[in-house]
Amino acid sequence: MSSDYRPAAMPGSGRPASPYWNPYLAGIGLGLVLLAAFVLVGRGLGASGAFSSTVAWLVNLVAPAHAQSNEYLQGYLGDGTTHPLKAWLVFEVLGVMAGALFSGLLAGRARIAVEKGPRVSTALRLLCAFAGGILMAFGAHLARGCTSGQALTGGALLNLGSWAFMLMVFVGGYSVAWFMRWQWR
Amino acid sequence: MAPFYKYGFFGDEMSLVLAFVLGTGFGFFLERAGFGSARKLAAQFYLYDMSVFKVMFTAIVTAMLGVTYLGWLGWLDLSLVYLVPTHLVPQIVGGLVLGVGFVVGGYCPGTSVASLATGRIDGFVYAFGIGAGTLVYAEVFPWIKGFVNSNGMGQVTLPEVFDLPWGLVVFVVVLIAVAGFSAATLVERRFGDKA
């Protein structure tokens, strides 16, 4: 496909970055990992829960009384018998980091950079990234899961709420895309 | 009989090791697909690169066919695979907010982890934003708790809601996906020259 966005090379590597995989092959790989999670542990993949565990742990370090009285954080702290970071999704997300780094190094795509369109300043792009993260956190918590935990996992299990959620992610995205085009094009 | 963990073939410690191993695979394929880059991801919403749709639906179809066949063979007890409970209205609102956050920030939680691991500063800032948003959410949770827990329908699947056989829904999803892939490729050709 001629229209594919091409990755930039890793500086100093002396070789061009490999193109991304055929999306269908990457998708099959992703689907098989998801299937393995169903078969081995009886649950799907996720990501946002690991952020919740980390935040609960940090708040508990700084202000334990506050963390334990907060109903939402309490759910990620438990009764104190196990460490808050000893959670399935935390280990899974650590794996995501390792796997992505491995793939990025292998393909010559790992490099310190900011992903943005040519028309936007780095500072504004980072501000948008931060704002987007906040919105994402709210959306994911309202919906009980993010694109991994809801759309991908629930999609494969034909979960009603996941399909409704997935549809609305695209609706939400396309409805504001025009207003944000300066950031990407 | 699977899921192995729920049948007690291994304990909590082993499940955490598997979490890391499965995560490695997840991260590897995310990066292979190009999802460590916000520009590649955001392109989905500007129609010149529909990889997000293609990768996501291929993964869904693959895993869906997998659980269907393993369940049919009697090797996987689907009732033991965790299903997020459906709360329709909060999930619709959550999806909209998340979609906006996707376009504004360029990532979702999983892809931001893949991008920060490959050195993208915007991915790191985005992940930091998720943390900040989680903190704010936890503080306002008592006020929005009623809404978040409204419309509870329990663990419910599409075949159950529409009273259709599981296999028929699987078949329809596969057809929609394949038709969607060809349509997406046509859309890419139409909008690609603007990139």
Add this chain to the structure above:
Amino acid sequence: MKLAALTLNQKLAIVAVALGTLALFSVPHRGPVVTLDTRELAQIVEKEVDHVTPSELAGWIVQGRSDYRLVDLRTESDYAAYHIPTAENVTVAALPEFPFQRTEKIVLYSDGGIHAAQAWMLMQAQGYRAVYTVLGGLEGWKDDVLYPALPAQASAAERARFERAAALSRFFGGEPRAEGGAAVPATMELPKLAAPVPSGAVSPVAPRKKKKEGC
């Protein structure tokens, strides 16, 4: 059209549609009909490894162990009148739908032994392996734990055992029956629920569990 002339993507699409079509005939969710390994079950019954004696159970409760779930199979009103401390109420009718984990150790009891044994079979049929019944049910609990009796002309060993049982009995609000049976209550009233378990020893509410699943 020759197969070799197709692109990889087209081949993948054909495979997906073929698998999707075959899936039309699939029945992935297990129905209520099951097959059981009858020999294995017979072995378990024969060896009596599926029992927990009332005294063993009492010991676990006193220790505050939480690696098992105690399930009262009787009606809600019976459960409200009296139940073994820490037990939760799941009637036999509600049992097939109750979301137990396959990895949990489940201890069942009813009034006598029959309902518990039948429920044990139901659980086995659903693929739960770590299921146990309280030997003698609630009747056994009364006889062995709440109102233990000292046999006439007891030996020293029997006396020592009775002393231990008596302590356990008082812990659960029962009344040990000493020699001669003079202290045997006529009706063997069950202790009032509010009183029996000293606070601190056993927590009546389950500890707050950490969120384990979901995104």
